[in-house]
Amino acid sequence: MKSKIILFILLGIFSQNSFGNTTSFDKKYWLKLLHYTKGESLADGEKFFLSPEGKTNPDAELAATIAAFKNPDLKVGWFNYPAQCVFRERYEFLKSSGLLNGVPEMSCPVFDEWIQGLNPESISLIFSSSYPNNPSSLFGHTLLRINQKDKKNDLLDYAVAFSAIPEKIDLGLVFAFKGFFGGYKGLFEVTKYYTKVNEYNNGESRDLIEYNLNMTPAELSRTLNHLWELYQTTYFDYYFADENCSAVLADLLAVSYKDDDRVNEHGRWYYLPGEMVKHFMSLEGRVKSTNYRPSLKKQVGKMWEKLSSAEISQVKDIVEMDDIPANMTNAKVLDAVIAYLDFTHYRTKEKLGDREQKLLRRALIKRSTLPKAEITHETYDKNNMPEYSHNPQKFTFFTRAENHSIMSGFELKQGYHDLMSNDRGYDAFSQFDFLTGSFLYDYKNKKFDYDQLTLVNLVSLHEYRFYDPQLSWRAKVSSDRIYDLDCSLCHKVNANAYGGFSFKFTKNSVFNVMAGVFGEASSNLRKGFRAGPAAEISFYTQLGTSYKLGLVNEIRFDATRKIADDYYNQIGIRHSLFNDNKRDYRFESNIISRFGSFTKNTIVHQVTYGQFF
Numbered sequence: 001m002k003s004k005i006i007l008f009i010l011l012g013i014f015s016q017n018s019f020g021n022t023t024s025f026d027k028k029y030w031l032k033l034l035h036y037t038k039g040e041s042l043a044d045g046e047k048f049f050l051s052p053e054g055k056t057n058p059d060a061e062l063a064a065t066i067a068a069f070k071n072p073d074l075k076v077g078w079f080n081y082p083a084q085c086v087f088r089e090r091y092e093f094l095k096s097s098g099l100l101n102g103v104p105e106m107s108c109p110v111f112d113e114w115i116q117g118l119n120p121e122s123i124s125l126i127f128s129s130s131y132p133n134n135p136s137s138l139f140g141h142t143l144l145r146i147n148q149k150d151k152k153n154d155l156l157d158y159a160v161a162f163s164a165i166p167e168k169i170d171l172g173l174v175f176a177f178k179g180f181f182g183g184y185k186g187l188f189e190v191t192k193y194y195t196k197v198n199e200y201n202n203g204e205s206r207d208l209i210e211y212n213l214n215m216t217p218a219e220l221s222r223t224l225n226h227l228w229e230l231y232q233t234t235y236f237d238y239y240f241a242d243e244n245c246s247a248v249l250a251d252l253l254a255v256s257y258k259d260d261d262r263v264n265e266h267g268r269w270y271y272l273p274g275e276m277v278k279h280f281m282s283l284e285g286r287v288k289s290t291n292y293r294p295s296l297k298k299q300v301g302k303m304w305e306k307l308s309s310a311e312i313s314q315v316k317d318i319v320e321m322d323d324i325p326a327n328m329t330n331a332k333v334l335d336a337v338i339a340y341l342d343f344t345h346y347r348t349k350e351k352l353g354d355r356e357q358k359l360l361r362r363a364l365i366k367r368s369t370l371p372k373a374e375i376t377h378e379t380y381d382k383n384n385m386p387e388y389s390h391n392p393q394k395f396t397f398f399t400r401a402e403n404h405s406i407m408s409g410f411e412l413k414q415g416y417h418d419l420m421s422n423d424r425g426y427d428a429f430s431q432f433d434f435l436t437g438s439f440l441y442d443y444k445n446k447k448f449d450y451d452q453l454t455l456v457n458l459v460s461l462h463e464y465r466f467y468d469p470q471l472s473w474r475a476k477v478s479s480d481r482i483y484d485l486d487c488s489l490c491h492k493v494n495a496n497a498y499g500g501f502s503f504k505f506t507k508n509s510v511f512n513v514m515a516g517v518f519g520e521a522s523s524n525l526r527k528g529f530r531a532g533p534a535a536e537i538s539f540y541t542q543l544g545t546s547y548k549l550g551l552v553n554e555i556r557f558d559a560t561r562k563i564a565d566d567y568y569n570q571i572g573i574r575h576s577l578f579n580d581n582k583r584d585y586r587f588e589s590n591i592i593s594r595f596g597s598f599t600k601n602t603i604v605h606q607v608t609y610g611q612f613f
Contacts, residue, residue, distance in 0.1 A: 025097050029258045045234030077232040086232050089225035121149040125211040127277045128200040129384050130427050138432045140273040142246045155194040162248045164238035179240040186238035188231050202346040205297035212289045223256040241270035274386030281387045294380040300339045302378050322355045334367040340467045389425025390581035391612040392416045398608040409440030420576040429510045431459035449489045452480035461502040461510050472502040483592040483602045484568035492522035509541035532559030550574035569593040584610050
């Protein structure tokens with residue numbers, strides 16, 4: 001009550017200017033500046049608030065802010081600057097609202113120098129495509145770029161990124177747990193754009209898609225003023241799902257476009273980087289142009305495509321022998337050797353060996369004696385631009401025949417993309433399914449039960465190439481049906497992890513061989529569990545723009561018993577049809593051998609209709 005009385009008095013004093021006019025106070029914008037949602041600020045750094053109640057009481061924070069701007073001796077923020085020089089957007093807003101009449105404006109040389117150094121002209125929203133071989137980056141990433149005036153090279157622009165700051169010792173499950181349930185601080189970083197290009201474009205082989213935003217000078221000023229006050233005072237608790245790189249950046253841009261309440265709205269309990277891009281593309285007039293920056297791996301791949309088989313052999317011989325023939329005059333071969341070593345340098349995090357470094361130097365010297373390469377403008381596949389993608393959530397109806405039983409059911413999937421979905425808007429032949437549940441009704445047994453519950457199902461069919469020798473892998477944690485025993489609607493808890501090699505015959509086809517381990521637990525198993533080695537062979541191809549075919553064969557051996565007799569095998573064929581990115585139709589057949597026999601089988605046919613939302 002006391003804070004409200006103080007606020008009322010202050011509003012009465014400061015809402016009139018010297019001419020007797022009043023200015024309305026935009027409380028909605030004030031809440032945006034404080035990052036309020038559901039009655040509480042998302043900002044977690046204490047120095048962001050000038051009132052002890054500021055995180056939950058915006059009126060108290062307003063009164064404290066006005067008082068702070070009147071006190072030139074008060075130092076705030078992490079670096080102890082005057083309040084006017086830390087909270088630049090708050091100051092400009094309250095001044096324009098007529099609440100700071102008679103308050104002298106202070107000079108802020110540090111802020112002025114920062115703005116001059118940025119030399120800002122406009123803002124771009126940058127989407128970094130997914131990085132399949134790092135589960136924490138499978139969703140992609142977003143950042144901002146501050147485009148400078150009169151620039152000659154956009155690599156010298158500034159990048160603004162919001163990222164979690166993990167502990168160096170946190171790996172695997174600990175990293176995932178803290179990321180999802182809280183445990184890391186998220187901070188803003190302002191750095192040169194070329195550092196992010198090196199990190200994402202080169203080091204992690206991620207395409208960068210640059211969306212140039214329409215911004216008025218006033219909107220640009222609000223963006224930088226507010227970025228400064230966030231940078232100077234606070235952090236946000238980081239959550240992979242809903243308080244991540246995209247959600248916090250969207251809240252920053254909601255200040256930029258202060259009169260547009262659609263900027264940071266999202267209708268899910270999580271917020272994906274690709275969804276942020278799609279949302280901005282749907283807002284008329286927000287994006288004025290786009291630019292596609294292919295990854296270094298794509299650039300090397302394009303160079304590789306232009307080599308003949310004889311030239312590829314020459315490149316491999318040079319790399320394997322660490323020597324360049326004295327009579328080598330083929331510039332394409334030398335360019336490929338240099339590109340290979342340069343890509344290896346980034347891929348291995350700057351860990352080129354002495355022999356490779358010496359080979360790179362010799363190749364560069366030799367190449368300098370030959371004519372310059374012709375400058376060509378390459379055309380790259382831009383199929384993974386997120387605005388083309390289907391929505392991450394999906395509702396599916398299905399009908400299934402299992403031997404002599406007919407069943408019907410439905411499935412709800414929270415996200416995100418699977419191997420049989422339309423790849424447009426995603427990196428092809430990758431999968432990140434999470435929080436999926438399906439339920440069915442067995443007409444024969446007149447029983448309703450769950451079919452499967454999947455916590456996470458990850459697949460990366462990464463093509464193994466000479467210049468990029470990375471493995472494919474898959475990992476899954478679920479509770480699903482037991483088909484290989486005489487047990488109707490029985491379930492097991494299942495976890496598996498496989499690794500192997502993938503090869504592409506065409507751009508839209510991949511063949512994969514994997515091996516790994518599995519573990520299953522169920523009261524219906526003889527010992528209550530089984531575990532052992534497993535192997536999988538698969539082939540996926542997309543024919544045209546609306547049909548996908550998948551062939552999969554998986555065999556598992558129970559090492560808790562006699563492996564030679566205790567196994568089961570599953571072979572399946574999958575068809576998927578999609579005319580757009582809103583729905584698909586699938587037909588799938590599986591033959592699952594009974595435990596210890598290839599001749600006794602459960603045969604399952606299923607037809608599904610899926611709607612993305």
